[in-house]
Amino acid sequence: NAGVTQTPKFRVLKTGQSMTLLCAQDMNHEYMYWYRQDPGMGLRLIHYSVGEGTTAKGEVPDGYNVSRLKKQNFLLGLESAAPSQTSVYFCASTVGPTYNEQFFGPGTRLTVL
């Protein structure tokens, strides 16, 4: 039981390049989330999904797109990376909205030059 996994662990992009971050969970969770973590700012929600085929915007969605084609996977895309998107990205999942615990992946450290 791997829990929540994220690919890749590290990535360096040049401004304007695109990339996709992959999150996978093997716990059959309905809800999945993408956060970014910046120094002194805690976690901020980018997008989330309440089930396969559904996505919704979070607090800071601009510059990102997401897809949830399969229940176990949640993809985060950057179409044209900007230095302001340099951050650590975390994926999380949970059973449902009233469940108390979110399970987090190990994070992806992204640097945009």
Add this chain to the structure above:
Amino acid sequence: GNSVTQMEGPVTLSEEAFLTINCTYTATGYPSLFWYVQYPGEGLQLLLKATKADDKGSNKGFEATYRKETTSFHLEKGSVQVSDSAVYFCALRGINYQLIWGAGTKLIIKP
């Protein structure tokens, strides 16, 4: 709107010292409150929770009491260890079930 405020870090203590990390919140109603911990190089994991006023959450020697009169959920531990060095996040679950996070407090324990 909902918000969470934590004491700024880093907090540096010697082993076996008493720990308090302050957390206060602003919210409508009585949201569930959480402490998550992030060990170096890892994702966050739930440390403890409280779902209603006066509840005390506890785990691994850490405790926090949900105090509605002071809108606080301070994290405490009687005797810290080097292995407790990590970043601690306070969070509340908002009206749309999303978690609202504090900025995190880095804890450094010296032997």
